[in-house]
Amino acid sequence: MLDGLKAFKSLFPTDDAFVEHVIQSIYFFESNIVQHQAEAIRKDIHNGTAIPVRYTSNGAFYIQRKVNKITPTFNSKGEAVKFTANDQNFVHHRETEIRVKFDKDGNYAPKQTIRDYTGHWVSGGASSTVVNYVIAHTWNKTDNPLYFSPLWNYCLIAYHCAYLTDKKDDSDPVIKRIKDLIKAISLELYHPNEIMKQTVITVEDMPTQEAMEEARQLIQEKNQEKKIHFVLKSERDRKNIDKEGSN
DNA sequence: TAAGAGTGGCCCTTCTGCTT
DNA sequence: AAGCAGAAGGGCCACTCTTA
Numbered sequence A: 001m002l003d004g005l006k007a008f009k010s011l012f013p014t015d016d017a018f019v020e021h022v023i024q025s026i027y028f029f030e031s032n033i034v035q036h037q038a039e040a041i042r043k044d045i046h047n048g049t050a051i052p053v054r055y056t057s058n059g060a061f062y063i064q065r066k067v068n069k070i071t072p073t074f075n076s077k078g079e080a081v082k083f084t085a086n087d088q089n090f091v092h093h094r095e096t097e098i099r100v101k102f103d104k105d106g107n108y109a110p111k112q113t114i115r116d117y118t119g120h121w122v123s124g125g126a127s128s129t130v131v132n133y134v135i136a137h138t139w140n141k142t143d144n145p146l147y148f149s150p151l152w153n154y155c156l157i158a159y160h161c162a163y164l165t166d167k168k169d170d171s172d173p174v175i176k177r178i179k180d181l182i183k184a185i186s187l188e189l190y191h192p193n194e195i196m197k198q199t200v201i202t203v204e205d206m207p208t209q210e211a212m213e214e215a216r217q218l219i220q221e222k223n224q225e226k227k228i229h230f231v232l233k234s235e236r237d238r239k240n241i242d243k244e245g246s247n
Numbered sequence B: 001t002a003a004g005a006g007t008g009g010c011c012c013t014t015c016t017g018c019t020t
Numbered sequence C: 001a002a003g004c005a006g007a008a009g010g011g012c013c014a015c016t017c018t019t020a
Helices: A004-009 A015-024 A031-047 A077-085 A108-118 A159-166 A173-190 A209-220 A235-244
Strands: A026-028 A051-053 A061-064 A091-093 A099-102 A133-137 A154-158
Touching (some): A004 A015, A004 A173, A015 A159, A015 A173, A026 A173, A031 A051, A031 A108, A031 A173, A077 A099, A133 A159, A159 A173
Parallel strands (some): A051 A099
Antiparallel strands (some): A061 A091
């Protein structure tokens, strides 16, 4: 079988070195901002504010009628987006029963969030302050409001590695290992179930124990070259904070 | 069984108009 | 006049369904 992944892997002496390279190609968010944003989302959910999700037509959503729930049908994604943009319209996510609104470009809410919490503009073409990095969701349940826009569920991954996280687990053992390690790092850094105050990540969504152990070691790593990377606040944001004096 | 058509997911870029 | 956010649009490609 011809496998383009082999071309990439062959640049490294071992799978360990390959995995290390991929992890070094990722920026994670600092846990304090992740926690703050999680609080904001919980507040929005509590207030009945519609939470962004990526649109799908797979029956993941419902509209409440007098006695039953019906699945809304839209002719296009655009139509769906327009519908939930109207504050008079209510669409809910079936599994969580959270009110949702459909994201207009499939990653707009994450982009806005990253901007609001770090000052960086990602995936914004010429006006970006971060280039050649892709927003990558860690758990791909992007039609679920608890997963789509929270910072704990995505990171910025360099272009040349981004496709790895989109592949299926069984496409190569190293793919599952990388994806599990990213999940483990998210769990160790952010503790999503705690900051969301509910069980978001269930047992079957958990990475292996080996991955958890590897994540712990990476996070505690003293060696600069092996440490995981964090998105720092942009120049612009730091200036704003200086002006305000504190915050 | 395989090609072809259709659909949808993913996530990026350009355009435009508003703000400063 | 520049910078930026939001709206709109697009490329790529995997997957599924249909047809032969």
